[in-house]
Amino acid sequence: MMQQYDLYVDGQARVAATGERFESFDPFRGKPWALLGRGGPDDVNAAVDAAHRAFHDPAWRGINATGRGRLLSQLGDLIAENAERLGRIETRDNGKLLAEMLAQVRYIPQWFYYYAGLADKIEGSVIPVDKPKMFTFTQHEPLGVVAMITPWNSPLLLAAWKMAPALAAGNTIVWKPSEFASVSALEFVTLVERAGFPPGVVNVVTGFGPEVGETLVTHPKVAKIAFTGGERSGQRVYELAARGLKRVTLELGGKSPNIVFADANLDNAVKGVISGIFAASGQTCIAGSRLLVQRSIHNEFVDRVVTFAATARMGDPSDLATQVGPVTTRPQYERVLDFIESAKREGARCLLGGGPATRPECGEGWFVEPTIFGDVTPAMRIAREEVFGPVLAVLPFDDDDDAVRIGCDIPYGLAAGVWTENIGRALSMAKRLEAGTVWVNTYRAVSYMVPFGGYKRSGIGRESGQDMIHEYLQTKSVWIDTESEVPNPFVMR
Numbered sequence: 001m002m003q004q005y006d007l008y009v010d011g012q013a014r015v016a017a018t019g020e021r022f023e024s025f026d027p028f029r030g031k032p033w034a035l036l037g038r039g040g041p042d043d044v045n046a047a048v049d050a051a052h053r054a055f056h057d058p059a060w061r062g063i064n065a066t067g068r069g070r071l072l073s074q075l076g077d078l079i080a081e082n083a084e085r086l087g088r089i090e091t092r093d094n095g096k097l098l099a100e101m102l103a104q105v106r107y108i109p110q111w112f113y114y115y116a117g118l119a120d121k122i123e124g125s126v127i128p129v130d131k132p133k134m135f136t137f138t139q140h141e142p143l144g145v146v147a148m149i150t151p152w153n154s155p156l157l158l159a160a161w162k163m164a165p166a167l168a169a170g171n172t173i174v175w176k177p178s179e180f181a182s183v184s185a186l187e188f189v190t191l192v193e194r195a196g197f198p199p200g201v202v203n204v205v206t207g208f209g210p211e212v213g214e215t216l217v218t219h220p221k222v223a224k225i226a227f228t229g230g231e232r233s234g235q236r237v238y239e240l241a242a243r244g245l246k247r248v249t250l251e252l253g254g255k256s257p258n259i260v261f262a263d264a265n266l267d268n269a270v271k272g273v274i275s276g277i278f279a280a281s282g283q284t285c286i287a288g289s290r291l292l293v294q295r296s297i298h299n300e301f302v303d304r305v306v307t308f309a310a311t312a313r314m315g316d317p318s319d320l321a322t323q324v325g326p327v328t329t330r331p332q333y334e335r336v337l338d339f340i341e342s343a344k345r346e347g348a349r350c351l352l353g354g355g356p357a358t359r360p361e362c363g364e365g366w367f368v369e370p371t372i373f374g375d376v377t378p379a380m381r382i383a384r385e386e387v388f389g390p391v392l393a394v395l396p397f398d399d400d401d402d403a404v405r406i407g408c409d410i411p412y413g414l415a416a417g418v419w420t421e422n423i424g425r426a427l428s429m430a431k432r433l434e435a436g437t438v439w440v441n442t443y444r445a446v447s448y449m450v451p452f453g454g455y456k457r458s459g460i461g462r463e464s465g466q467d468m469i470h471e472y473l474q475t476k477s478v479w480i481d482t483e484s485e486v487p488n489p490f491v492m493r
Contacts (some may be wrong), residue, residue, distance in 0.1 A: 001012060001033050002023075002032060002033055002034055002465060003033070003034045003035070003183075004034070004035045005034060005035070005036050005037065005182070005183060005186045005206070005310055006037045006186075007037045007039050007047070007203075007204060007205050007206060008041055008189045008190075008202075008203060008204040008205075009043070009046050009047045009050055009200075009203050009205070010047075010050035010053075010054075010200045010203065011072060011193060011198075011199025011201050012199070014037075014043065014046070014205070015037060016037035016038050016039050016040065016043055017039075017040055017042035017043050017046075018038060018040055018259065019044075020037075020038040020249040021037055021164075022036055022038045022207075022208075023035060023036075023037055024036055024093060024180070024181070024182060024183055025180075025329070026093075026095070026316075027094065027095030027317075027325075027326040027327065027328050027329070027366050028091055028095050028140050028284065028286050028316055028317055028325065028326050028363065028365040029363065029364055029365060030330075030363075030364040030365050030366060031364070032333045033092060033093075033472055034093070034183050036179075036182050036183070036186075036206045036207075037206055037207070037337040038206070038207050038208070038211075039205040039206055039207035039211065040207065040210045040211045040212065040215075041206070041211065041215045043205050043210055043212070044174070044205055044215040044216050044219060045215075045219070047120075047174045047203040047204075047205050048094060048145055048174055048216070048221050048222060049221070049268065050199070050200035050203055051145040051172040051173060051174050051200055051201070051203055051221075052144070052145050052172070052221045053200055054172045054198055054199065054200030054201045054233055055142070055144055055145060055171070055172040056086065057180070057198065058258055059198040060170075060172065060197075060198045060200075060201055061416075063311070064120070065119045065120035065122065065168075065170075065477040066120045066242055068116075068119045068120075068167065068168060068170060069115075069116040069117065069118075069119035069120055069168065069197055070116070071116075071167075071196050072112045072113070072115055072116035072119065072164060072167060072168060072195075073112065073113060073116040074195040074196060075112050075191060075192060075195035075197070076108075076109035076110075076112035076113045076116065077109070078191040078194055078195055079100060079108050079109045079112065079188075079191060080106070080109045081104070082191060083102065083106045083108075083109075084102060084105075084308045085187075086105045086184055086188060087101040087102040087104070087105040087106075088101075088180070089183055089184045089187055090104075090105070090155060090156065090184045091317050091318050092183075092318070093152075093155075093180075093181045093182075093183045093184060094152050094153065094155070094180070094181040094328045095325050095326040095327070095328050095365070095366075096153070096154075096280055096281070096283070096324050096325055096328070097280070097319050097320045097322055097323070098317055098319070098320060098322075099320050099322075100279070100280060101375060104154060104156070105156060107157075107158075108157055108160045108274070109158060110448045111160040111164040111464070112160065112164045114164070114448045114449065115164040115165050115167070115168035115448075115469065116164075116168065116464065118165075118168055118469055119168040119169075119318070121295050122136060122140050122169070122469060123140075124137055124138040124139040124140060124230065125137065125138050126473075128255045129479075131493060132274070132393045132483075133481060133482045133483040134479055134480070134481055134482070134493075135479075135480040135482055136477065136478065136479050136480070137314075137474065137477075137478050138475050138477050138478070139475075139476050139478065140169075140470070140473040140474070140476075141170075141473065141474055141475075141476055142169045142170035142171045142472065142473060142474075143171055143223040143224050143247065143473065143474055144171060144172070144221070144222075144223035144224075145171070145173070145174060145219075145221055145222050145223055145224075145376075146166045146171045146172070146174075146222070146223065146224045146225075146226060146472065147160070147173075147174050147176070147216045147217060147219075147222045147224070147225045147226070148163065148166070148173055148174070148175040148226050149175075149176045149213055149216070149217075149226070149227045149228070149229065149230075149237070150162070150175070150176075150177050150178060150185070150224065150228055151178050151181075151228050151229045151230075152178035152180040152181035152328050152329065153181075153280065153283045153284060153328065154284070155178065155181045155182075155184050155185060156184050156185070157189070158228045159175065159177070159185065159253075161228075161452075161463040161464055162226040162228075162249075162463065163175075163202070163422060164448075165463075165468050165469045165471065165472050166226070166472045167197075167201070167202075168469055168472075169469055169472040169473050171223075171224075171472055172200065172201050172202070172348050173201065173202045173203065174203045174205060174222070174465060175189070175203065175204045175205070176204075176205055176206070176207070176212050176213055176216055176217060177203065177204065177206060178211075178229075179206065179207060179208050180328060180329045181328065182204075182206040183315075185204050185206070186204055186206070187206050189202055198214045198423075200412050208485075209233065209236075211269075213233075213239060214236070214474070215239075216244075217237055217240045217241055218240050218241075218243065218244060220244065222244075222246065222426075223246060223247065224246060224247040224248065224249070224471075224472065225237055225241050225246060225247070225248045225249070226248075226249045226471075227248065227249065227250050227251070228250075228251040228252075228285075229252070230252065230253055230386075230388075231252045231253045231372060231457060233385070234250045234252040234459070238250060238453040238460075247469065247471075248460060248461070249453075249459075249460065249461035249462075249463065249471055250396070250459045251270065251285065251311070251347055251414075251452070251453060251454065251458075251459045251461075251463060252285070252412075252414075252454065252458050252459045253285055253386040253388075253414070253457070253458060254285045254286055254287065254386060254412045254413075254414030254415055254454065254458050255289055255290060255291050255383075255384065255385070255386055255392045255410045255412045255416070256276070256286055256287060256288050256289065256290065256412075256414055256415040256416055256435065257288070257290045257291075257403075257406070257407035257416050257417070257433075258272065258273055258276045258277075258288030258290065258291050258292065258416070258417040258419075258443065259397075259403050259407060259416065259417060259418050259419065259429070260273070260291070260292065260293050260294065260297070260324045260419045261403075261418075261419060261420040261422070261425065262293050262294045262296045262297045263422055263425075264419035264420050264421060264441075265418055265419070265421060265441070266297070266301060266304065266467065268419070268441065269301070269419040270304050270308055272288075272306075272419060272441070272442065273291055273305050273392075273443075274305065274308055274309060274312075274389055275288075275443050275444055276288025276289075276300035276443040276444060277289055277291075277390065277391075277392045278309060278312060278323070278324055278390050278392075279444065280389060281324055281325055281387065281389065281390045282336075282387065282388060282389045282390040283328060283332075283370070283388055284388075284444070285386075285458075286437070286444060287387075287388070287416040288392075288415075288417050288443055289386070289387060289391065289392060289393060290392075290393050290395060290407075291305070291392055291393065291394045291395070291404055292382060292396075292397050292403055292407060293393050293394060293395075293396055293397070294309065294396075294397060294398070294399075294403075295396045295397065295398055298394075298396045302351070302372075302374060302394055305372065305392075305394075306351050306352045306372055307369045309352055309372060309392075310352060310370075312324045312370050314357055314359055314362055314367060314369075315359075315361035315362060316361070316363075321335075322358055322370055324367075324370060324390060325367075326362070326365040326366045326367045327367070327368055327389055329366070330365075330366055332366075332388060332389065333366035333368065333389075335387075335388075335389075336368050336387055336388070336389030336390075336391060337355070337356065337368065339381070339382060339385070339387045339389070339391060340354055340355065340368075340371055340391060342381050342382065343373050343376070343380065343381070343382035343391075343393070346380045346381065346382070347374040347375065347380075348373040348374070348375055348376045348380060348382055348393070349373065349374045350371065350372075350373055351373065351374045351394075352369070352370060352371060352372040353368070353369030353370050353371030353372065353390075354369065354371050355368070355369060355371075356368060357369045368389055368390055368391075369390070370392075371390060371391045371392065372389045372391075372392045372394065373391070373392065373393050373394065374394050376393040376395050377395070378406055378409055379463045380393070380397060383395060383410075384410055384411075386412070400425065400428065400429065403429070403448060404429070404432045405434065407433055408425070408432075408433065408434045408473060411452060411456055411457045412454070412455075412456060412457055412458045413434045413435045413436060413454055413455025413456040413457075413458050414435060414436055414437070414453075414454040414455075414459070415435050415436065415437040415438070415439070415454075416433045416435040416437070416438045416439070417438075417439045417440075417442075417443045418430065418433070418438060418439070418440045418441075419440075419441055420440070420441070426441075427439045434455050434456065435454075435455055436451075436452065436453045436454045436455055436458065436459075436462075437452060438471070446464070447464065448464050449464070449465060449466075449467075450464055450465055451463070451464055451465035451467060451468065476485060481493075
């Protein structure tokens, strides 16, 4: 019997207004394992109204910043206590490795602790204004209702990046998780209630983009949208939000270059390349899906990468020994295979993999063999578009200028990796590469302390770090005239 979940609105479970449900699939088994409420416009309206009431209710609005920080700390503690359970749910729901999901969920409390500490350190300024007899200061205030829209690849981690600063700033939330991975959100939100947050402060509406997502983005009571997902969906969110002049944070796709110079520690670089593309089965926006190798070491290095990748253990993602799991959704599985066939038609040479994984340990799941293509040119589709799967495109380069040219010659700019033992080259490349994050001699490192976001079509705004909290605040300027008599009212002060 499949587990059943309802929406979460105003502090309690809510059956979808239509009474309909949809299935959530286990990617390893290729079969449904849970039934979720199929929310629609009526449910969005109820959730936004609840969040709007909560925003103005003294039960939430009357809590000072230090009190909000205490609630966030309590939520962090509850997440830590429930990390293994939540991690296993995410693995069942999206097919990513249990080892990775456990590591992510165990790290999530740090975002809540960090912003708990920051909540009562949001300070305005007294401005020594140039107008006589005026006392002027600024204060920062919450925006109101925030719509969070999260993807299926790391649902809770990416939700924490949004939720922790939004709540620390005093906002309320309506959360739409991906229809492909919603269960962990509905389990997570019960911890928000247990932590002591008033009803309506965090709400969850599950369902599909046209019915839930678009209604949420266009709702007149929603002040801001925080979105992580694909470029096409992000464009749609941006267009709809613009009609209401809403604030947005968009973290979108990437086609990140992982650049290996001849002077690099090649043993470490091989591991960094493998981590960049085959960890998480390539289902990460920061995937190092383009490997740029200096021509003098190209053949030797690529051979080493292929040899290492061929040893990857595929199978049940809940087995801690598994290294490559399934693709999360059937449509994405088919899309990855289409990219592979497209690369072959364009003349790329398949060095490893190149199709569905038919190993017995992969069962009925949506597995794609770790795939590496050589003889790739920068104009090929495989070198320009985000695959979001375990597929690596290898391109040679001659020198630093050539690496920068190839690395930046795409519409994305989310991340980049540089492998070199030359500190001058490392600093120069970090400056020249058009990417929101540049890793040197490492890859896929993130922290609650460090801003994250993209250049170009990879997004708008940043997440994590101290400055992020201002994405959920607005600044008010206050003028106090200490003059005993109002001067000429017909002249601007």
